[in-house]
Amino acid sequence: MIYVVATNTGKGFVTHDDRSRFWIRGYPGEVWVTDDNGHAFDWRSRHTVTEKTKVEAQAIVDTEIADAQTAYDASSAEEQARTSRPAAIVLP
Amino acid sequence: MSGIVADNTNLRSGQIKAAAGISSRPDDPPVLALNTWTTAANMSLGRYGFAGGGGQNNAIVCGNDPATTSSEEYDGTTWSGGGSMATARKHFTGFGQTGSAFGVASGRDGSNNYLNTAETYNGTAFSTAPGTMATARWMANGGVGTSTAGMVVGGAYPPGSGRLSSCEEFDGTSFSAGGTLAGDGRSEGASTGIQTSAIQVGGEDGPPSPGYQGAAQEYDGTSWSAGATINGTARKGMTSHGASQTAVWMAGGNADVAGPDASDMELYDGTSWSYGAFLLNKRPSVPAGAGTTTAGLISGGYWRTNLTSAEEYTGYSGTIDSVEGTLWYNTTEQKLKISSVGIMTSGTWVTAGNITGPGGMYMYGAGTGTAGLLCGGGGDTDASQSFDGSTWTALANMTNTHATAGGTVSGGVSWGGVTTAQTYTSIYDGSTWSSEGVLANSCWSAGGCGASYQACLTFTGLYANDTYRSTTEEYTGAAWTSGGNVGVGCQRPAGFGIVSAALKTGGMRHPSAGGPYTGNLSYTEEYDGSSWTQGGNLPRTREAPTGFGKVSAGVVTNGGTDAYNIETYLYDGTAWTTGSNSVLERYNGGSGGTFSSGWTAGGGSPTDASQNTTQVWTVPDAAITLG
Numbered sequence: 001m002i003y004v005v006a007t008n009t010g011k012g013f014v015t016h017d018d019r020s021r022f023w024i025r026g027y028p029g030e031v032w033v034t035d036d037n038g039h040a041f042d043w044r045s046r047h048t049v050t051e052k053t054k055v056e057a058q059a060i061v062d063t064e065i066a067d068a069q070t071a072y073d074a075s076s077a078e079e080q081a082r083t084s085r086p087a088a089i090v091l092p
Numbered sequence: 093m094s095g096i097v098a099d100n101t102n103l104r105s106g107q108i109k110a111a112a113g114i115s116s117r118p119d120d121p122p123v124l125a126l127n128t129w130t131t132a133a134n135m136s137l138g139r140y141g142f143a144g145g146g147g148q149n150n151a152i153v154c155g156n157d158p159a160t161t162s163s164e165e166y167d168g169t170t171w172s173g174g175g176s177m178a179t180a181r182k183h184f185t186g187f188g189q190t191g192s193a194f195g196v197a198s199g200r201d202g203s204n205n206y207l208n209t210a211e212t213y214n215g216t217a218f219s220t221a222p223g224t225m226a227t228a229r230w231m232a233n234g235g236v237g238t239s240t241a242g243m244v245v246g247g248a249y250p251p252g253s254g255r256l257s258s259c260e261e262f263d264g265t266s267f268s269a270g271g272t273l274a275g276d277g278r279s280e281g282a283s284t285g286i287q288t289s290a291i292q293v294g295g296e297d298g299p300p301s302p303g304y305q306g307a308a309q310e311y312d313g314t315s316w317s318a319g320a321t322i323n324g325t326a327r328k329g330m331t332s333h334g335a336s337q338t339a340v341w342m343a344g345g346n347a348d349v350a351g352p353d354a355s356d357m358e359l360y361d362g363t364s365w366s367y368g369a370f371l372l373n374k375r376p377s378v379p380a381g382a383g384t385t386t387a388g389l390i391s392g393g394y395w396r397t398n399l400t401s402a403e404e405y406t407g408y409s410g411t412i413d414s415v416e417g418t419l420w421y422n423t424t425e426q427k428l429k430i431s432s433v434g435i436m437t438s439g440t441w442v443t444a445g446n447i448t449g450p451g452g453m454y455m456y457g458a459g460t461g462t463a464g465l466l467c468g469g470g471g472d473t474d475a476s477q478s479f480d481g482s483t484w485t486a487l488a489n490m491t492n493t494h495a496t497a498g499g500t501v502s503g504g505v506s507w508g509g510v511t512t513a514q515t516y517t518s519i520y521d522g523s524t525w526s527s528e529g530v531l532a533n534s535c536w537s538a539g540g541c542g543a544s545y546q547a548c549l550t551f552t553g554l555y556a557n558d559t560y561r562s563t564t565e566e567y568t569g570a571a572w573t574s575g576g577n578v579g580v581g582c583q584r585p586a587g588f589g590i591v592s593a594a595l596k597t598g599g600m601r602h603p604s605a606g607g608p609y610t611g612n613l614s615y616t617e618e619y620d621g622s623s624w625t626q627g628g629n630l631p632r633t634r635e636a637p638t639g640f641g642k643v644s645a646g647v648v649t650n651g652g653t654d655a656y657n658i659e660t661y662l663y664d665g666t667a668w669t670t671g672s673n674s675v676l677e678r679y680n681g682g683s684g685g686t687f688s689s690g691w692t693a694g695g696g697s698p699t700d701a702s703q704n705t706t707q708v709w710t711v712p713d714a715a716i717t718l719g
Contacts, residue, residue: 001608008134008401009131010132010133010134010401010402011131011132011133011169011170012131013131014130014372015130015131016128018130019128019129019130019631022628023614023630023632025370025372025373026372026373027373027374028374028395035614035629036608036609037626037628037629038626039628067396068395068396071396082141082183082280082329082377083329083346083376083377083394084329084346084347084376084377086376086395086396089374092611092633
């Protein structure tokens with residue numbers, strides 16, 4: 001798998017053609033994980049991405065989740081009832 | 093390119109340009125068959141606690157938490173500012189199948205007052221309706237119907253007193269009592285449909301039996317009754333939408349207080365829920381969506397901050413109608429091409445007779461849909477049996493237990509080890525098994541395929557020391573010879589095809605093996621008789637999947653430890669598209685057949701490692717020719 005940080009620019013960022021040709025999923029912290037094949041390489045070339053190691057990408061996600069959990073814990077009971085406490089995510 | 097069945101190399105550019113009705117383009121059109129989510133334009137404002145509705149290309153969102161009057165409209169390409177509500181709202185209800193005829197009701201305002209008012213939108217401006225609801229509320233279960241025939245479903249009011257089971261119907265002017273939800277009252281679930289045929293799913297029930305819900309309720313215009321339960325985790329904060337009660341999608345949400353945020357999608361056909369495509373991003377607390385089961389839209393949600401991003405869903409119902417039969421001229425390749433009717437048409441799965449011998453894990457298949465050969469079972473036995481398309485018949489025992497099979501029921505071959513490395517090879521003449529040849533590389537848990545006992549292929553698997561082998565060996569009916577090495581060694585990949593055109597996909601590579609590919613794999617490779625090259629990856633990773641067909645028209649289904657092992661993927665020689673879900677959850681089963689007629693049998697399910705059931709895959713006959 002390849003790990004990058006990239007800003008979702010909206011329509012066309014991940015197209016139907018992309019999804020039919022390689023696996024991709026977004027995670028907190030603007031982390032995106034893709035297959036390691038030519039089509040995914042083309043996608044990364046199309047966008048402004050910063051490649052990360054898996055450890056680096058996981059650290060970004062972990063920080064995002066920790067911050068979100070802190071924010072959740074600090075919110076009122078009523079606010080907590082409307083959402084849920086973010087759980088840890090292990091990148092593939 | 094998906095589904096190309098022929099190239100007319102005799103025709104040249106100038107001739108084609110003269111032909112009416114044929115488009116010329118420098119490349120092949122995109123594959124459109126995959127049911128999937130893609131990025132949509134981002135909203136200008138991050139939103140959650142909002143309401144929305146409409147279609148994928150005519151959607152509206154309004155409100156937010158914190159409460160606001162603003163709205164945005166989506167035309168399928170961009171979001172633009174819409175009219176402002178008279179009252180700033182959060183956690184309220186919206187109803188409407190188009191963005192230009194939309195209604196809102198309930199919620200709380202910027203001062204946290206509970207609202208019992210409604211507004212209607214005409215595509216330009218909101219107008220406050222004269223009537224008010226009997227009970228102010230917020231966090232209702234989405235909205236049903238239209239701005240002139242809508243319904244607010246359940247919700248909560250006031251804080252601490254539990255959820256509401258009451259529903260209120262709206263005619264564009266005033267409210268009247270609707271049917272009452274069963275149970276303890278419910279909030280933050282999803283609803284869709286019309287006033288006389290609606291569905292509510294998920295949400296959180298209040299005391300005395302609080303908790304997140306996975307069950308649905310259906311409304312006939314008068315009363316609610318129990319509906320089907322979703323397959324995934326019970327949740328709240330998700331959205332659902334659809335053109336009718338029998339064509340509904342549901343996605344996103346919050347699974348439970350301590351659990352994962354739900355990112356999966358499910359589809360409802362009026363009878364049961366089935367898994368759909370995963371969202372690109374986890375999207376908790378997303379209260380509104382738009383569109384249908386073929387063209388959906390989901391936006392916003394809450395993840396530490398209110399989300400601006402949106403996703404579009406494109407769904408198909410078994411066939412690729414949008415490209416099926418499309419004719420075009422590829423000016424780069426100077427070839428006339430047509431999309432296939434037959435190749436990428438999805439088939440259907442039905443159950444067939446149970447296998448007669450030992451079932452369970454580590455079964456290996458070969459042959460066709462109506463003349464199949466199944467070896468092993470019971471964990472690691474030497475049993476074999478044949479399949480005629482509906483029933484199984486026990487055959488003679490093999491000379492050894494084996495891991496992989498190829499050939500046909502009248503001329504089969506099985507080789508290698510199941511849980512320990514072996515070199516033994518057994519061939520079947522339609523009556524008895526005998527030993528014939530040995531593998532150069534002792535192995536277990538290998539992949540393989542082949543059209544006859546005189547032309548089979550085995551690849552990868554594990555050596556006796558449990559390291560992954562990359563070698564390939566080709567069988568001639570008497571001896572094995574070396575072939576090209578695979579790119580990624582693994583165990584129990586799916587394999588099908590012939591020696592000169594084979595496919596390997598999925599499988600598992602233990603993380604301790606290292607390298608860029610570990611765990612359950614989506615990696616696909618194609619073999620041309622001498623070397624392997626990478627093909628299109630499976631949409632999802634698969635351990636021990638089953639597959640059959642050929643490189644240009646292959647079928648893979650099942651495979652384990654990836655949560656939902658029922659999806660079917662179809663390969664056209666380049667990329668995978670999604671076919672109909674299989675009817676049995678399995679991995680480590682056997683399989684055989686062609687694209688149009690195949691089967692899988694045995695294996696283990698998540699709850700039982702000794703399955704003896706069979707499912708049959710059938711694609712309707714279809715053919716197309718050029719010229």
